[in-house]
Amino acid sequence: MKALLRGTDLVGLPVVTLAGDDIADVRDVLFDADAGQVLGFTLNKRGRLKGRMKETLDRQQIHAVGPAAIVVPPDVELVEQARGDRDGSGNVLADSVMTDTGVRVGTVTDVVIDTADGRVVGYEVLPSDEPDQRKGRRSYLPLPETGAVSGEALIVPASAIDYISTDLAGFGEAITRYRDMLGESA
Amino acid sequence: MNVSELVGRPVLDLSTATTAGRIDDIVVDAASRCVAGFRLAKTSGPSTWLAWDNVAAVGADAVTIERPDLLTEEPNGSGRGVRSDKVLGGRLLTDEGRDVGPLADIEIDAESGAVRSLIVPTGRMAPEALLGIGSYATIVHDPR
The missing domain is CATH 2.30.30.240 (PRC-barrel domain)
Known part of the structure; x- marks a missing residue:
């Protein structure tokens, strides 16, 4: 079973060692839009003296990403990153999603991450035909394994539209079906 | 006990x-x-x-x-003290980052002091599951 989480679900999660100690909170998700891959996390200090930490957590240092915590080894060493080095480089939020046939699907409101390998497997989108943009129902759009092209807009294959899912629970299966279909037609 | x-x-x-x-x-x-x-x-x-x-x-x-x-x-x-540090009744996380708590109690062998099982909402976990008792949570192997 695929364990899927939205990027914003991860923000605020505690970073906990296998010894049971909390060392930080997730401030933001660093991700590479071109590779469709989570690179790591920027961190906030825990507790009352909240604030940005200079150190970041690299994907390779993570033991597991779960719905209640990011688990790391007890001897994890957080490495200081040059400020702004990678931060924001992968921001696709609020980008338009267009199909390769020129149809606007909507705007990206979140990324959907497979927690097993940190890959971005889909986008949460607000459909452009939604009458009420603020309360609009979110949909989930699967991505092909090779990733989508990101520039002025995110370009996805038109075939992805048929596999849009309206809830995250059924989305894992939609991705599998979509990728199976791509594999057969290739 | x-x-x-x-x-x-x-x-x-x-x-x-x-x-x-x-x-x-x-x-x-x-x-x-x-x-x-x-x-x-x-x-x-x-x-x-x-x-x-x-x-x-x-x-x-x-x-x-x-x-x-x-x-x-x-x-x-x-x-950590099981009482003062709120290990009992406290957070129980798996190494996959799932919350499976709270930890209700710890069963021990009165002769050797060895942990016999962890008593959790879903039943009991073997002592081998225990990975750490920390300031934030007790960590166990994910049973899945």
Whole structure:
């Protein structure tokens, strides 16, 4: 079973060692839009003296990403990153999603991450035909394994539209079906 | 026996047949999966630590020691108290980052002090599942 989480679900999660100690909170998700891959996390200090930490957590240092915590080894060493080095480089939020046939699907409101390998497997989108943009129902759009092209807009294959899912629970299966279909037609 | 049953139990000094203190807290060492010792209250002297190795017996009504000088100072880094550090009733996370808690109780062997099982909402977990007892949570192997 695929364990899927939205990027914003991860923000605020505690970073906990296998010894049971909390060392930080997730401030933001660093991700590479071109590779469709989570690179790591920027961190906030825990507790009352909240604030940005200079150190970041690299994907390779993570033991597991779960719905209640990011688990790391007890001897994890957080490495200081040059400020702004990678931060924001992968921001696709609020980008338009267009199909390769020129149809606007909507705007990206979140990324959907497979927690097993940190890959971005889909986008949460607000459909452009939604009458009420603020309360609009979110949909989930699967991505092909090779990733989508990101520039002025995110370009996805038109075939992805048929596999849009309206809830995250059924989305894992939609991705599998979509990728199976791509594999057969290739 | 569950560790929560030990809270408040008197510690009886067999050499003088007097109560040396009461168990205030139990410290479990996650690495060895054993009770490390007891923190005591109401002791006559400043020593409030009873290491498991210094216990003569754990009985139904009292824990016994052979001499009063077996109470010592608590060593640094002995571990977390199941009561004061809210290990019991506290967060229980798997190494996959799932919350499966709270941890209800820890069952121990009264002879050896070894953890026999962790009592969780879904039943019991084997002692091998225990990975760490920390300031934020107790960590166990994900059963899935």
